[in-house]
Amino acid sequence: MDAKHSSSPAPLDGGPAARLLAWYDRHARDLPWRSRPGEVSDPYRVWLSEVMLQQTTVAAVTPRFTAWVERWPDVASLAAAPDEDIMAAWAGLGYYARARNLVKAARAVVAEHGGRFPTTEAGLRALPGLGAYTAAAIAAIAFGERAVVVDANVERVVARLFAIETPLPAARPAIREATDRITPDARAGDFAQAMMDLGSSICTVKKPQCLLCPIAVDCRGRAEGIAETLPAKAPKKARPYRHGTVFWIEHKGCVWLVRRPDKGMLGGMRALPTGPWVDARPGLADAPGQGPWTMLNETVVHGFTHFELELALARTDGKPENDSAGEWWPIADLGTAGLPTLFARAADLLKRV
DNA sequence: AACACGTGGAC
């Protein structure tokens, strides 16, 4: 081959990709969405797991994934399910836009792709909720495409491997380019999963286990003694504090639940009524009824990604004053309502009063 | 580009 047109050739020993794949062959985690060796991956299961795993730990996802595929074993059954069933099934997993986009994507696959997932990275990228990472991951894992898969694990491993000292997010283009250079033509899906397994078990944020690392020999960060400090990150902003009041309206063993608007926090989820979340304690302003309200002594404090919320708790007997959309839910069955964790915790305090 | 968007576990 003309050297002028050859991309940087693989090292004679196969380079880090070969070492990593050999390690993966012996140490890959057995996870319910992974195919057995020699079996074809089910794109539906790969897609579902990848979406569930966005910003969410394997430990949190595993039981939810298993229950989900038992209830909806394929994309057609999911596409046919009512929105509220899907949203309730997602309750507690967080980042509820993922569930809203999951429904849209399932229905798009059925309506526009004959019930089969697009098989290319570009085709997958066009589905709701599939960004650069997830589209590449599914293309590689489910369809064997050579896609460059970069998640937070890969960012960390690659920043260390190449001793990239630029802080995130500015380092992203360089990290992606370096990942491209070491991604093999064959087994790109295994390579991606191997990088993520390595990042979660050995090349960890704190105290990386370099003595166990199959590519320590390739690692410039280790050679320079700076591996654990990488990747550098831009400092983050302080989290503001906000206040709100949540309202418990009880009538004949039922409690009044509303559905939150699709946009914004906890969008589309069933919830207890609550006024706006603001800088100062709102008390009974924006109460959905004239009461009389009883305030509980306890409050619920809940940390979100970008602010912390303290919720006062108010309760009353009778009907809501306005006829805003909602439903009476049996208090004994509150566990099936699919409340986000914040409201589930508030309800636990309110239902015992 | 920077911010909105959940939750629970680890230290």
Place this chain on the structure above:
DNA sequence: TGTCCAAGTGT
């Protein structure tokens, strides 16, 4: 105890 962080995406 408070901080950091996890298989990111949409705007």
